[in-house]
Amino acid sequence: MADLSINFAGIKAPNPFWLASAPPTDKAYNVVRAFEVGWGGVVWKTLGEDPPAVNVSSRYSAHYGKNREVLGFNNIELITDRTLEINLREITQVKKDWPDRAMIVSLMFPCEEAAWRSILPLVESTGADGIELNFGCPHGMPERGMGAAVGQVPEYVEKITRWCKQYSRLPVIVKLTPNITDIRQPARAAKNGGADAVSLINTINSITSIDLDSMVARPIVGGRSTHGGYCGSAVKPIALNMVAEIARDPATQGLPISGIGGISNWRDAAEFIALGAGSVQVCTAAMLHGFRIVEEMKDGLSRWMDEKGYASVADFCGKAIANTTDWKYLDMNYQAIAQIDQDKCIGCGKCYIACEDTSHQSIHQLIQDDGARKYQINEAECVGCNLCEITCPVAGCITMLAQENGKPYMNWTQDPRNPRAEVVT
Template identity: 85%
Template structure:
């Protein structure tokens, strides 16, 4: 049976599933219930200076799919609204009662060295396993010079990280904001400041939807609203890309990554780990479905690892990174063509409409003159292998993309004679 235990920047955990810093980890009661359910660790909801932050009501909104499935989740909640003393006391007790579980303490303070120097020994005294610097919160706190206001300025990231490393022996994890042009810049700064790891992504600036009668966005606070932090399954593609960017950047390669963003099942977790994450953090899925989801996550990941022959997490961590590259290095001579399995086809015509109206007109609609029955066939000469038909088909596996033997060798864009700057690009790569 696969071993799910991990070691992340020197911290041992019974499994890679941690709860992210958020409402599910805001008090001892929640954290204990999470540990009882089987979570390997938690990142305690972000602590700050006293007096504690004050939250508004209401705080959450959502972007829905069909049947009110929550695709994206938005919040305008701030960091802990409980005193620093109470949080530290609870962390101390929970760690004492659960020594085999990981507790990371998330912190957010103004950019004053004395404040960071003062809080570090207090956190160490709790017995916590590590510290996460919240440089990602996109609402409420940036207006006060904290959260994303720090995370968007690499110089600040490096400066505060260095302050913390100089005042603690605990591993320091820097939580990065996605609300930035290039996430590699703050990741490099965190490493330069001595960070032991980075975690990402934090939430994305968002407005989910409006009440068109009141003409105000949700969540509504006394007839007004504001942008909040977007999370949930909808942000997973963005998070995966940013994790991969850091994992394959020569300047940050090897820097441990805690993956966050839309993780709701074992497959999501496996994808983050394959792209370089040493552990994963979960928030929205737990808020929507409860702590027990970790049981299915652990079971599913373990079964998949057994099937693939992976005995430990480390055996496939980062395994997809070498296969992730820049567009210009993709094989221009590689070609796939769509193929429709007529036995599985339900004749809905969605592939035809999509291809005919918005793509390359490479699917033919054949109508029987007698019965009126419809058949859809791919015009191989016109198909460019864009995948749109496969994506729109409601029957999984009905349309497949079949690789073609072109007889041509590998050639990327820097080598392609159709590239007017081919020679120049090739020289500078």
Template identity: 40%
Template sequence: MLQENQTIKRVDMIHCALCADAPCNDACNEIEPSDILRSIWFKNEQTAAQRMPEKNPCITCPAPCEKLCVRSGKVEIRDIMNRMYSQVKKECETPIPNNEDALKCDICGIPLENPFLLSSSVVASTYEMCANAFEAGWAGVCFKTICSLDIHEASPRFSAITGNDGSIVGFKNIEQLSDHSVAENMEIFRRLKENYPSKFILASIMGQNEDEWGELARLCEENGADAIELNFSCPNMAEGGLGSDIGQVPELVERFTRAAKNATNIPVLAKLTPNVASMSPAAEAAKRGGADGIAAINTIKSITGLNIHTYVAAPAVHGHSAVGGYSGNAVKPIALRFISELGLNPALNGMHISAMGGVETWQDALEFMLLGGESVQVTTAVMQYGYRIIDDLKAGLNMYLAEKGYRSVKEVIGLGLDTLSSTTDTLERDTVIFPRFIKERCIGCGRCMISCKDGGHQAIKLDENRRPVLNGKKCVGCHLCLLVCPQKAIAPGIKRVHSYH
């Protein structure tokens, strides 16, 4: 297995644009560089390396792919491919699995080809989009929330916080529900189920009263939906008493869940809001109402930033804006916290958990599974990179299962819960783990020294060669230095037992 310190340099560090129909592919008859680069981005180096020819074609190649690159001169494609051979391919111990049987799972007993679904949003809002996702390899879709409201969206309705390379870290939307009529959406369900009978259709609905929740659930079942997702969590509803307003009141969650459950014979999942201190009250209320599972998390109420000249928050709509829903990889820590809360709650035993919130890579998805998620939903990553990310989601997870000797993805569900506590009170506090400096990686920037001096315990100094030296009497093992080092030249080292006086 490739060790962490051998991982190939990420694409975001070398400016790959992750192009559509990448020009670099036209220059090579041996490999498709864009596929390899994308797999590196999505932490799927091992399967990418094993897809490459046995003999390295890049050693003596003049690299015409770099000349055709849309960022010509900025992406060292040949160097990356050579390092894939020298660092990754030779370290691969487990061959690529010859099938995806280990990925098979289910939602409330209904089979899934793999755990990955599109979540209820613009990425699953038309027949063509859902069909394209199915063709790409997604196991199912949660269709954009169906309602009887007259939906007219604002323009623009998205904003984002980006990283240094321009990729989206956090994403804000002020979008509402499906702008198709109920009848139009039912026609889409019928067509999807006719043409893709093995794919999973999760119908997201939102009613305005008990009768409407029940009627929408019934219609979705009659027209081909495999399960119902109750949207108790949308933060962007113009009218009060809808969306996250419901999810914050357990009594309403129970009442409307019961209304939908009584009207249908297929599984019902309650999609809950993270805009609460604890999700358990609403989840337990959903179970009392008859829900078969929980979906979480929906977006977090947010403001991504203000224009310091116009004083209007983003996105600005004719000089005004609004609080909206925040998603993307930045919300993953919060989503993991809520999924762990659900997974640790014995009152919810037996309920399916469909997890979401910042999933981009197979490792992200696996983390949710380890905390109790049995299926995984994705939106923002698809909006940024397209349906094609399913290739690396499946391949990376499938390889992980093979490496660990698991025959089914179901075997990993909840494995991370036993070591997790909701508070820090239970943690061992009698030892300190010193940092270890990896000299061959250090470039002498001094970032570790600055952070330790101004944000830590003044335990690091630089020697005459600008290399860090640790003062063990001052170091408390906080590991701030590990986090700030731009070269990953610091690792956990020697353990020391505290001496208390």
């Protein structure tokens, strides 16, 4: 059976599934319940200076799909609203009771050396395994010069990271904000400051919806609202890209990454790990479905690893990085065309409408003698864009087939159609 245990930046855990710093990790009661059902670690909800932050009511909103499926989740909750003394006491006890689980403490303090120098020994005395620097919170705290206000300035990221490495022996994980043009810049700064790892992504600035009766965005607080942090399955593609950018950047290559963003099942986790994440953090899925989802996550990942012959998480960590590149290095001579499995086709015509109206008019609609519709690919016109495959409601009905054309690999830097192509001799 596959071994799910990990050693992430020197932090050991029985499995890679950690709860992210958020409401689910705000107190000992929640964390103990999480450990009881099998979570490998937690990042305790962000601690700050006393007096603690004060939250508002309401705090959450959502972006829904069909049947009220929550696609994206928005929150305007701040860091912990409990005192430092209570949090530190509970962290100490939980770590004592659960020594095999990863206990990471998230921190957010002003950009002042004295503040960081004071808190770090207190956290270290709890027995925690590491600290995570919250440089990502996009709401409330940036207005106070913290959170994303720090994460968006690489110089600040490097400076505070260096302070934490100077005043603490614990592994330092820097949590990055996605609300930035180039995620590689703060990641490089974190590494330059001595970070042992980075975690990403934190939440994305968002307004999920407007109540058109009151003309107020949700969540509504006394007739007004504000932007919040967006998370959930909708942000997964953005998170995967940012993880990949750091994993394949020569300046940060090899820097451990804790992947966050829309992880809802074992497959999501496997994708993050394949792009270089050594651990994964979950929040929204646990809030929507409860802590027991980790049981399916562990079981599913273990079964898949057994099927693929991976004995440990490290065996496939980063496997997809080498296959992720810049657009200009893609093979211009590669060609694929769509193929419709007529036995699976239900004749809905969604592929035809999508292709005819918005793509390349490469699907023929044929009306049979009995009035039934049949759809066929016009191979001469098909550019292999995948739109028909995506719109088809039947899995496996439309597939993309690679075409043998006898042409060698040629990327855009070599393509003679590129006015700036490199001369190949």
